[in-house]
């Protein structure tokens with residue numbers, strides 16, 4: 338059985354060799370198992386807010402013979418990192434919606450250098466947080482897994498791309514500049530269709546309609562740029 342999906346692999350690829358990693362909301366612990374097997378991290382903490390996923394994680398770690406390499410922690414979010422006075426080089430938060438991720442990021446602290454984030458919903462809220470908190474985007478990518486396109490970003494406090502413009506905020510400063518970005522085009526078309534359907538269902542004078550219209554204009558602007566970028 339292959340435990341590593343394209344999404345999990347793209348997240349793992351953002352971790353450098355020798356890092357101290359925390360996987361928040363590990364669930365099955367597939368990511369920590371892969372990171373140990375690939376010799377990527379020197380120390381891994383795998384956490385979950387609930388007991389049941391942690392017990393499944395424990396079984397999986399035992400089955401893959403890596404139980405001694407991963408420390409399982411029952412905890413809500415990232416407060417425990419500061420409380421235990423542990424230094425984390427990369428903190429992975431994946432497989433949750435952006436509001437839950439934002440809730441976790443509220444407890445951001447100086448013991449964490451980087452975050453690798455993969456939300457199940459739109460990243461706009463997270464990018465706003467990144468801008469407000471003066472983080473840099475070290476790397477970001479799009480990946481398709483089971484017909485869903487995910488955005489994955491690694492952010493840090495020291496160097497990388499800043500979020501400066503509206504286009505950066507909505508589409509990501511690195512993702513939007515990548516040439517021949519077929520996944521971005523697919524994502525934009527899908528979102529444009531979704532927004533058009535929603536706009537057809539609500540009165541034109543509402544706040545929501547106006548917000549959708551703004552978003553649609555940005556998407557069309559991005560799509561025009563993308564069409565120019567396509568190399569045949």
Ligand SMILES: C[S@@+](CC[C@H](N)C(=O)[O-])C[C@H]1O[C@@H](n2cnc3c(N)ncnc32)[C@H](O)[C@@H]1O
Nearest residue numbers: 361362363364385386387390412413414431432
């Ligand atoms: C859908 S799973 C994602 C598993 C894995 N990270 C992935 O990306 O495939 C979400 C997990 O996050 C856990 N979780 C949700 N909120 C959390 C929080 N505040 N702190 C720690 N774990 C949390 C849930 O219990 C669940 O096991």
